[in-house]
Amino acid sequence: MQWTDEGVVLGVRKLGETSVILELLTREHGRHSGLVHGGRSKALQPVLQPGNTVQATWRARLDEHLGTFHVEGIKLRASRLMGSSLALYGLSALAHLLRYVPERDPHFALYETLTVLVDHLDDPDLAPALFVRFELAMLAELGFGLDLDSCAATGTARDLIYVSPRSGRAVSAAAGEPYKDRLLKLPGFLIGQTKANRPSGSEIRAGFALTDFFLHQNVFAPQGQRAPEERARFVALATAGDE
Template identity: 85%
Template sequence: MQWTDEGIVVGVRKHGESSVILELMTRDHGRHLGLVHGGRSKTLQPVLQPGNTVQATWRARLDEHLGTFQLEALQLRAAHLIGSSMALYGLATLAHLLRYLPERDPHPALYETLSVLADHLDDPDLAPALFVRFELAILAEFGFGLDLSSCAATGSRDDLIYVSPKSGRAVSAAAGEPYKDRLLKLPGFLIGQMRTNRPRDEDIRDGFALTDFFLHQNVFEPRGQAAPAERARFVALATAGDE
């Protein structure tokens, strides 16, 4: 068995004296593990850092085997991501979320979202909104995608400012007014209403509150788990601009 694919480094753990087990999120083969011989060498260690993009060739005698990776560096982001606390907490959070996905289950659309996020994870103007979109993409891959295109009550596409916690659908200001205390806020940047690169921190907080609700309801709580502590730290740093 053999394939070659592009992948983003999610995690690495030691194996034996000189090797590592590498965890990649690949474009066409999903989250995939493999053994890297000599992965703890001075040559490979800089390549095998979370956030980097590599071209990986995976080989194994049988498909169900762990297999081995041979790697070529494509984009080494770790050198600048490591200087940002927000980026490091973001990397830890996205790795935690990706590990809920079944191994070797392809998610090409999610990979594209992840790739864009990784490019900007240390950018305080872009990373927060991109991370909210990544969490929405994760929810969609789990089968809990939100429908923010039109009002659940009227079908209107105008003045959408709420999300129903029951249906995950957008609600307009007029339709939601009587129930606004029970609805989640829909930040404008999720439906194209942005005037600058960076949304207001209030809108970013609303975006994370939105994804937090549905992640807890559909991902964390059914497994008896809590959100990773790194996520709260990332959100705090991502929304510190107006403090």
């Protein structure tokens, strides 16, 4: 068995004195791990860092085997991202979230969303909103996507400012008014209604509150788990001193 694909490094685990087990999210083969001989060498260590994009050739005798990777760097972002606390917490949080995705299943849309996110993960103007969108993409890939295109009650696409915690569908201002204390806020940047180049801190907080609710309800809680601490730290940095 053999294939070659592009992938983003999620993490590495030491194996023996010189090798590592590399974990990638690949474009066509999903989340995939493999052994890299010599992965702890001076030549490969800078390449096998979280956030980098690599070209990986995987080989194994049988498909169910761990197999081995031969890896070459394509886009090495890690040295830049390591200088940003926001990016470091973001990398840890996204890797944790991606481990809920079944191994070896392709997730094309999620991969594209991830590559855009890691390109800008150290940019405080762009990373927070991109991370919220990444979490929405995660929910969709796991079968819990939100429907934010029209009002669940009236079908209108106007004045959408709430989300139903039961259905995950948008709700208009008029339809949601009697129940507003029980509805989640829908930040305008998720439906193209933010006029500023950068969403406000309150919008970003509303976005993370929205994804946090559905991630907890549908992903973390059913497995008896909680959101990673790194996510909370990322959110705190992303919204610090911004209203």
